[in-house]
Amino acid sequence: MKILVSVKRVVDYNVKVRVKSDGTGVDIANVKMSMNPFDEIAVEEAVRLKEKGVATEIIAVSCGDAKCQETLRTAMAIGADRGILVETAEELQPLAVAKLLKALVDKEQPSLVILGKQAIDDDNNQTGQMLAALADLPQATFASKVEVAGDKVSVTREVDGGLETLSLSLPAVITSDLRLNEPRYVTLPNIMKAKKKQLDTVKPEDLGVDVKPRLKTLKVAEPPKRGAGIKVPDVATLVDKLKNEAKVI
Ligand code: AMP
Numbered sequence: 457m458k459i460l461v462s463v464k465r466v467v468d469y470n471v472k473v474r475v476k477s478d479g480t481g482v483d484i485a486n487v488k489m490s491m492n493p494f495d496e497i498a499v500e501e502a503v504r505l506k507e508k509g510v511a512t513e514i515i516a517v518s519c520g521d522a523k524c525q526e527t528l529r530t531a532m533a534i535g536a537d538r539g540i541l542v543e544t545a546e547e548l549q550p551l552a553v554a555k556l557l558k559a560l561v562d563k564e565q566p567s568l569v570i571l572g573k574q575a576i577d578d579d580n581n582q583t584g585q586m587l588a589a590l591a592d593l594p595q596a597t598f599a600s601k602v603e604v605a606g607d608k609v610s611v612t613r614e615v616d617g618g619l620e621t622l623s624l625s626l627p628a629v630i631t632s633d634l635r636l637n638e639p640r641y642v643t644l645p646n647i648m649k650a651k652k653k654q655l656d657t658v659k660p661e662d663l664g665v666d667v668k669p670r671l672k673t674l675k676v677a678e679p680p681k682r683g684a685g686i687k688v689p690d691v692a693t694l695v696d697k698l699k700n701e702a703k704v705i
Contacts, residue, residue, distance in 0.1 A: 494572025503535030554586035
């Protein structure tokens with residue numbers, strides 16, 4: 457069974473992002489970039505399925521500029537077998553990424569596609585759902601447990617009221633939530649091994665996909681600065697302030 461995993465290169469979660477002075481976006485010049493944390497979880501899950509003997513091959517895919525090769529090498533150091541870079545300098549929106557992944561699903565015919573539930577840079581939470589719709593595949597988003605049995609996959613999802621378990625027929629699309637697993641540390645020997653793994657590069661045109669942005673960003677602004685907090689001496693004062701000053705209770 458083949459698994460396709462998508463990995464996005466995003467601003468590292470430890471970086472405090474700054475908005476560009478002209479309000480056109482976030483400044484990513486000279487900023488540390490890493491694999492989207494939910495995608496690390498997605499790769500880890502695929503690797504665990506391979507270690508259990510369920511999966512036979514894991515293909516990591518990243519869409520973006522040539523630097524995404526680093527992200528693919530990290531995925532291969534975690535345990536992906538090969539990587540595909542869909543190289544473009546164009547700003548990619550979720551629909552474009554979903555179309556690129558759909559083209560690769562058609563080509564590679566994986567039994568399972570695992571994406572992150574959202575990319576921490578744009579927080580769209582759209583790509584997995586759009587891919588499932590375009591590829592006409594069943595989907596289970598926000599997975600916290602994945603179990604494959606025969607031609608079915610059982611996925612536990614964290615929903616507001618508790619846990620929901622879905623059974624999907626393979627092939628299917630899954631998006632990973634935070635509690636699905638804890639990704640392993642990438643070891644030096646595995647980083648070295650990953651350098652020798654196959655990494656193919658294709659262009660969106662090769663896949664017949666037009667990736668031109670469909671949405672226009674009008675303005676990006678910093679959130680308003682929060683005022684300093686205060687310390688209250690006791691609960692009675694806190695309740696009084698919440699009632700009479702903040703008027704929230
Ligand atoms: P989003 O819908 O943008 O929040 O992204 C959800 C998931 O889609 C991410 O966690 C990735 O797995 C995948 N994804 C989004 N953009 C890309 C990209 N440029 N390259 C690879 N995967 C991506």
